[in-house]
Amino acid sequence: MRLPVSWLVQQLELNDDTKDLTPDQVAEAFTRIGIEVEQLTPLGPVTGPLVVGRVAEIEELTGFKKPIRFCTVEIGDPLITDPLDDHPDPVDPHAPATTQVICGATNFVEGDLVVVALPGAVLPGGFAITSRKTYGRISNGMICSLSELGLGDDHSGILVLPSGEAAPGDDAVELLGLTDTVIEVAPTPDMGYCFSVRGLARELACALDLRVIDPAAVEVPPAEGESVPVTIEDPDGCSRFALRRISGIDPTAPTPWFIRGRLALAGIRSISLAVDVTNYVMLETGQPMHAFDTTKVSGAFTVRRARPGEKLVTLDDVTRTLDPDDIVVCDETGPISLAGVMGGASTEISPESTDILLEAAIWDPASIARAVRRHKLPSEASKRFERSVDPALPPSALERAARLLREYGEGRVQPGRTDVGNPTMPEPVVMAMDLPDRVAGIRYARGVTVTRLQQIGCTVDVGADADGTPTVTAYPPSWRADLLQPADLVEEVLRLQGYDTIPTELPSAPPGRGLTxxxxxxxxxxxxxxxxxxxxxxxxxxxxxxxxxxxxxxxxxxxxxxxxxxxxxxxxxxxxxxxxxxxxxxxxxxxxxxxxxxxxxxxxxxxxxxxxxxxxxxDVAVTARPGxxxxxxxxxxxxxxxxxxxxxxxxxxxxxxxxxxxxxxxxxxxxxxxxxxxxxxxxxxxxxxxxxxxxxxxxxxxxxxxxxxxxxxxxxxxxxxxxxxxxxxxxxxxxxxxxLPLVESRPVPLVSPYPPVLLDVALVVPTDVPVAEVADALRAGGGDLLEDLSLFDVYTGEQVGEGKRSLAYALRFRAPDRTLTVEEATAARDTAVATATERFGAVLRA
Structure with a gap:
């Protein structure tokens, strides 16, 4: 997961010791508590003049193979003159400073706010900006895209800033946060709550002993009726389903830069205000959401498993045949969304959508994982659902998204809210107070266990068992479904105290019997x-x-x-x-x-x-060895x-x-x-x-x-x-x-010091007689004196007759206690041939 460090730090209540918290200190804190940091990537660096500009005039240049535009851009004070012009025209001191720039992008119009790199600026990658003559004009700078500024991989068009967020001449480095650092972390699969700013900030607060500002701590007003009626037919696949309706959204409203910029740094492309808000709240809280166009929804919703043969056209315009294991959201027309994976094209948010339904649900992690692999559709949402999502989040996440759409899209939040289902919350866990000390082999300070469990969100009661041994009863928070047994609580205490504080002692290896x-x-x-x-x-x-x-x-x-x-x-x-x-x-x-x-x-x-x-x-318990x-x-x-x-x-x-x-x-x-x-x-x-x-x-x-x-x-x-x-x-x-039988004791082979007698024999047998069986017959007839035999020739032809073949064997005879005579070897050979003749009708070939 990739995030700007400033977004994480913003969620902390810093003190005098941490007010100057650096990205390296953040990475070290994460590593110390067991969250792997894969990369720290500073943005930029950008040096020289990088300012906000307003496009005043666009001249379309013709005669070229691609669109070329000569743009006049207002860049505020100071006044900029063409350094290549020896006789500049007089300028009005009261008029805004302008510059002329050649640009090949077409995704902006006159009046748009853009980011301009003026001559002397150096962009990420050491790309220096100078005045130069191109396409028959002088270009004094460059209008920048996100990729050119190091803010993402999107180079399809120019970065257009929302109006009202800046003025021509403003410092774009500060506005865009180009002094920030992106941190990429890889939480383990059991830490699904860490796939959000909310979860990572909480972990960072635990590591630094700070208080965290929970972005999901919003006041959720009581629902006044339902947005849309919902029936959950499969409570195992969907434990909670919530909807909130927002109408009157301005479809042309731009996404504010603080949302768009953070999405870009997280690797998510900006699409529209409604979609960007759902992605932003997902990154912020960890609750994936989906937006439906209300005008395209027919009747009530039903959440169920797909029926055999059902199909769904997903947002990527692919018609998918659904599996009976897939969970789908349906209206009266049938499936309109592949739950937790991808929405359907029939209810997609379009550039004209003004009335939307926001959905936040809790899906079965295993079902989502199977659907992702079955349809080969991994996504940011499914990544979180596979690792489990906080079942208490849907109402808060919907309220947060609704308020953002009301503030930046002029939407009206409708009073009704649908919230159905009965999610399972974590059960309390009882643990001996000194269990972390015994596991770690160290005596922690008094109160450490209770403090650490409270930091991760547990409500803690201190008591004693029937024997008077002090115990801790931890009530895990809704987002920690992984806390199931005392060992899980021990792991949290040891992790937050620091694995480096646990003494290292190499146990002596007990003697063993080696390999079996x-x-x-x-x-x-x-x-x-x-x-x-x-x-x-x-x-x-x-x-x-x-x-x-x-x-x-x-x-x-x-x-x-x-x-x-x-x-x-x-x-x-x-x-x-x-x-x-x-x-x-x-x-x-x-x-x-x-x-x-x-x-x-x-x-x-x-x-x-x-x-x-x-x-x-x-069903075998794991608390003791099975009987x-x-x-x-x-x-x-x-x-x-x-x-x-x-x-x-x-x-x-x-x-x-x-x-x-x-x-x-x-x-x-x-x-x-x-x-x-x-x-x-x-x-x-x-x-x-x-x-x-x-x-x-x-x-x-x-x-x-x-x-x-x-x-x-x-x-x-x-x-x-x-x-x-x-x-x-x-x-x-x-x-x-x-x-194969196990042979544990193998006798040492006996090597005879006496010379062998080598004899060859060719036998004519029917072609359907296996060679191996002829060899077995020769071995049986040759007795103990036959030390080895090998097939060295196979012949078929007129000389041996149709349906027959000649098999030539080299025989090696040897006696272990004497020099074998030729007569003895010849007699053994004749016995071997006789045995082959008896079994298969073999004829000795001259």
Whole structure:
């Protein structure tokens, strides 16, 4: 939130010690009490003559590609003459001083008050103003916009001041407050009351031990009837709704500079008096408001949830399809406002509006947050509603806005006021008097706890409990809905006393047993994959269930059974992942779109697998550790959350270079990544042919440990690749890491000192026989003497016959206790071949 420091200081009752309060002191005070200050930005600097001028005459210059105006501007005393004119005309000493300026803006007319930088002035950014000849005329200065003066980003036109607020020749630096400083703060989400001058000034007063002037402390007269009848059908979504009507507003009335200037420094563009006043009161008090054109409203108001299929054209002229979770304000014609987010175009305030309805309401923070994300419509109002707004504010904020419109827009405040709803106020909190001392480990002075709680607005009663222990009963103010328990009160006392006053003591670390076996295995798996060229990523943890349509999963596939979060970060990604592949493939696509071609990624994380029949979630107190029964109930209510490991590959697995062509990643690399995981975990995988989407049916392997399936690997289905926009032949692997048995003690491998016997064998088998199963048969037949085997050639052709293929294996035989003879190795090989022949009809190829 951005605000001028002078606006904050204006709300404080300063004393002799703080009358010269500097922006740096303000920033230090905020930091001390836990409010982060992101930036301090001094305005200007502006040096030299910067004055208010009145446009006396405008001459439109023609013959140029853009509008060019030669303006005569009255700038008061002293008299200004053209320094480039060697023979100036005589001037009337009683006439106002004037200067001539070239200007390309067209948003001002003769008689308007503008800000003029005269020759010799230096504007923000070191922009020096001089007399110069341009477009065939001499320009003695510049008529300035807000951006040129450093008062905002609006450079669409010249700054036009309201008439009557200044006179030609007045010092514009003082008038515009160009010696001020803008402070930008970032309160934590639980400090929603700090998104206003009212809240920040109160915090500043606490830090400096000063009294605060509450801008919302206005006398609210009793209502004389209703402005417009209102029915709240959804009290959970709207706890309070108030309206005030102002008629007879002058639509041409300008916004006074003190409002317009403060809005500009806060980053809000000036629109019209009515809209500017609502934005100003929002910044001042923290209560967002909305203005309706009364003449465009039909009948009574109803506040409810949207109905399926309803649509609303919002102020940005976008037709939005409403969700049944959206809260809307309706009249007899239907929805006219998306509550807390944006108003509707049908009741928009126009330049001709003279009769308006001001609305101030209290909306459910979670509902507003969901609507903002669903419709992608963040706003200053929704930012405050998401963090909760003071439920006692609406009448005061309406009265403040109504008085501003009456004073500066000549409006007539109608006697009626609508105020319906039953907002919930904070409940009292009882705390032991010495609890802050015990938490901080320091003994505070007597009365500190009561004083600090009173400073934040609490009404405090001092008493004692049944044991005679002194207690404090705090009645939180309406704007502090976050004060719910004694710990919250302790935090306030410690925060305002200063965290720097709490002694720092480093506790001794108790001896521990280190990582658990599962944690060690997880780290070992991550290191192994990284050593093999994979890059670990942390994908977005939520998924869009529509990804399972792209995967081609059948409707009854268990991976479609997901759980949704109530308040997702992205409206279209609300489901907890049942598989790691969607997040990994999304990350792969993002990397490829940014120019990466050879990508190998992995992720180790939990998936969420809902139970078919889950127990209800128990309501567990936080004041003590849950009991064993409660822990069992919690475990039964939670879904299964096993740890998975997944990897995806695209492009070349081996890069091309001077050494030769690259080797594209294939299904075999995906299977090998699973073997890498298994080796790091100390288990052995067996590979079996499988058919499971999203993998290619002919290039998918089921991975097993001890006959139990633990995952799949292979090349993705071409339709999945096309649907997700993935590179061709993308491969993937996913294993259930928790399903692998934990191997805590691994025997030291025995290394035989005796030489091996190397033999090759080529077997002709049907093409539908999996290679892995042939290898298993050879291992089984080779016995203990077969130390290793590897496939080094696959051949198909006329020599082996149609429907068959030749698989050539290199076999390594070795005995652990003697030198193996060729005869023994040959006998073991023949037994291995016989086993393959028995199982698959393999024929030894000559």
């Amino acid at each position: 076996p599962a944690q060690r295995r997880k780290r070992a798996v991550g290191r192994a994959l990284a050593e093999h060229g994979y890059v670990e990523v942390l994908p977005f943890p939520f998924i869009d269930p529509a990804v399972f349509d792209a995967f081609g999963l059948p409707a009854d596939d268990s991976r479609r059974r997901t759980l949704s979060v109530l308040n997702p970060l992205e409206a279209d990604r609300h489901a907890l992942a049942t598989t790691l592949l969607p997040g990994l493939l999304d990350t792969l696509t993002r990397n490829v779109s940014r120019g990466a071609r050879d990508v190998a990624l992995f992720h180790i994380g939990q998936v969420v697998l809902p139970r078919h029949q889950s127990a209800p979630m128990p 064993d029964d409660e822990l069992r109930m919690l475990a039964a209510a939670l879904p299964n959350q096993p740890v998975h490991v997944a990897a995806v590959l695209a492009g070349n697995r081996t890069r091309a270079g001077w050494w030769g062509a690259g080797e594209p990643a294939s299904w075999a690399d995906a299977i090998q990544s699973a073997r890498t995981v298994a080796a790091a975990a100390g288990v052995e995988l067996t590979v079996h042919k499988s058919d499971l989407l999203p993998w290619h049916p002919g290039r998918c392997a089921e991975l097993r440990v001890g006959g139990f399936p633990v995952g799949h690997a292979g090349e993705l289905h071409p339709k999945v690749v096309e649907a997700l926009g993935l590179p061709a032949r993308t491969c993937a692997m996913e294993l259930d890491l928790d399903a």
